[in-house]
Amino acid sequence: MKNIPPFSILAHNIRSLHNVGSIFRTSDGAGVDQVYLTGYTGTPPRIQIDKVALGAQDTMPWKHYKYPLRKVRELKKQGVQIIALETGDDAVDLFDFKPTWPVCLLVGNEVTGIDEKLLSEADVKVKIPMMGMKESLNVSCAFSVAVYEMLRKRRKKQ
Numbered sequence: 001m002k003n004i005p006p007f008s009i010l011a012h013n014i015r016s017l018h019n020v021g022s023i024f025r026t027s028d029g030a031g032v033d034q035v036y037l038t039g040y041t042g043t044p045p046r047i048q049i050d051k052v053a054l055g056a057q058d059t060m061p062w063k064h065y066k067y068p069l070r071k072v073r074e075l076k077k078q079g080v081q082i083i084a085l086e087t088g089d090d091a092v093d094l095f096d097f098k099p100t101w102p103v104c105l106l107v108g109n110e111v112t113g114i115d116e117k118l119l120s121e122a123d124v125k126v127k128i129p130m131m132g133m134k135e136s137l138n139v140s141c142a143f144s145v146a147v148y149e150m151l152r153k154r155r156k157k158q
Contacts, residue, residue, distance in 0.1 A: 006102040007032050007154065008080070009147065012068050012118060013039035013109040014139060021052025022140035023107070028056035030147045031154075035060050036104075038068035072104070072121045080104050084114050084122035085146050087136050091127035094149055101154065105146060110139050 009032055014020050020042050027035050037043050043064045044050065044057040065071045072082055081099060084091075084106045106122060108114030119125070128137060128145050136142065 007150065008034040008036060008075070008102070008104045009143075010036040010038060010068060010072065010104055010106045011041050011108075011143075012106065012114060013112075014041040014107070015110055016140075017042045017046050017048035018052050019110065019138070019140040020046075021049040021057065023143055024049065024053040024056040024060050024062070026140070026144045026147055028060050030151045032147065033061070035062040036068070036071055037062060037064045038071070039066065068118055069121065072106075072118065075104050076121065076123075078102075081124070082106060082122045083150075084108075084119055084125045085127070085142060086114050086119065086122075086125045087127050087130075088125060091125035094126045094128050094146055097124070097126045099150060099153055103150065105143075105150060107139055107143050107146075 009027060011020065011023055024035065042049060049057050076082055079102065081103045083099065083103055106114055106118065126146070128142055130136065137145065
């Protein structure tokens, strides 16, 4: 399992470049090892990404793949647990979930979420408990909550 980042994220079909910038900045802050941008998710250099990422787009290791399935399957073969951040009755509460490291956290489109083919490759779906009328958070906000909860669990494990 050499050269496998212990904590990676995969952002698929993220429409907003501001959300991409936020994902870069949060990834840097939380100690994510690798960012995979897939589908039509925008990539640096873009002023809208730079404006929010504030330099994290230049220091975070990242790669772009048009099609994410091959990368997800490769990670799974290497023993990486694929965790989809998604709503739904079959999703485990993020705060009760115990990851098996190394992990890759998947996030998807702001409106439609993670597409079904990609979701079917996940080892587990986790959700953020929502107490109000809304069923989900903005993708960059949800990502921040999830990635810092994963960091907390990673640190607790050490």
